[in-house]
Amino acid sequence: MQNLDLVHETSIAGSIQYKDLGLKCGTEIQYTKSTVFDITKLVPMIAMLPDAIGNHVFKVSVTDLAGQTTVQDLTFHYGQVTLETADLWQNTATLKIVPSATAASATLEYKRSTDDAWQQATVSDNGDGTFTAAIEPTWSSSTNEMGKTVYEPDYATGVFAGTTYDYRLKLDGTEKETGRFTTAKGDVIPNADMSEWSTVSRAGLSGSKDVPYPNKTGDSFWDCGNNGITTDLCSSTTDKFGAAVPAAKLQSKNMFVLAAGNLFTGSFNYASMTGTVKFGSKYTYTARPKALRVKYHATTGDIDIVRSQNPAPGVAKGDPDKCRIFVAIVDWSQPHTVVSGTGSTTGAWDPANGADVVSEAGKSSATARCGSIKA
Secondary structure, three states: OOOOOOOOOOEEOOOEEHHHHOOOOHHHOOOOOOOOOOOOOOHHHHHHOOOOOEEEEEEEEEEOOOOOEEEEEEEEEEOOEEEEEEEOOOOEEEEEEOOOOOOOOEEEEEEEOOOOOOEEOEEEEOOOOOEEEEEOOOEEEEEOOOOOEEEEEOOOOOOOOOOEEEEEEEEOOEEEEEEEEEOOOOOOOOOOOOOOOEEEEEEOOOOEEEEEEOOOOOOOOEEOOOOOOOOOOEEEEEEEOOEEEEEEEEOOEEEOEEEOOOOEEEEEEEEOOEEEEEEOOOOOOOOOOOOOOOEEEEOOOEOOOOOOOOOOOOOOOOOEOOOOOOOOOOOOOOOEEEEEOOOOEEOEEOHHHOOOOEEOOOOOOOOOOEEEEEO
8 A cells, every 4th residue: 555545536445445544535625625634543554564663654745726735744653662551640651562573572671861871661471472561660768857758759760741761672682672752741730820810709897899819710729818808918910020920929917917918729718707718629630749849039027916825936026927838739538627717716737747637726827928929
């Protein structure tokens, strides 16, 4: 099979119909301004060729009614190694090896394309002339400040999101193929750049007001403590480091008590001088996160108001203001609720003490006037 004439023919050698291959032909493509040329079902036919291993070029030639011809090459590589699965949360991958000739043994090595050292995959014989190569990370353990055992992968092993890897295949001790594959990109945090804002109605002392809301209309991933009394604890700004870059501006207010500028994932409701926060937004990870990078700028002063009779450590008059940024990845069945009124606070938690350590004591603390925060 060398040429397919989609204008004048309807099948390959009178046997395989073009329509069965998902290809339009004849009057379906004549005199049309555009058409989709889908060769998805043609590509697997490469395996039927006697010299299937290597690059194969599909040359597409289109001639319009004015006699002008455009030629486009579509190149596909058919190899003995195929990436079958990549679990970017477990950082594992499996590759199927289908030798072009009978082989008694197979080995496969891989590495990041930017690394020098090769890593060994675990290869198993499937018993049908094919092999499966398994890639897994190497883990190390340590104890964190809370006395918890934590595990960290060796990033030279396993596979990670948005990364290109090289591999080399040996059959019966002889190198037979080299190749490359790229994993899918990692997850995107909704509105992490703080570029999308809308307004939401929140209660105040008398009636409600529209206040800044750190989500585009219809979304609800982020929230803040803005309400009808303190309307600008969190607002949008483009004045950051002298450049027009979207950011969230957090600023504290003295409103009977200290109202700290804040921004979090979850939801907030205010009614009758009581604020209810539901910490956490549902988020499905397809890749294990490695780090959270945050750009921030803070203008701080000294604490001058402390009304709590039992303030948190480091919160006293004259102490410098504090701003805190943290990320807590938790496996909760529902958001964690914190209720704070003029008399007490229930459900307060501090991730530094563990995501499941909850305090029922009512404590007040000061938070810095953060100029801007951008994730």
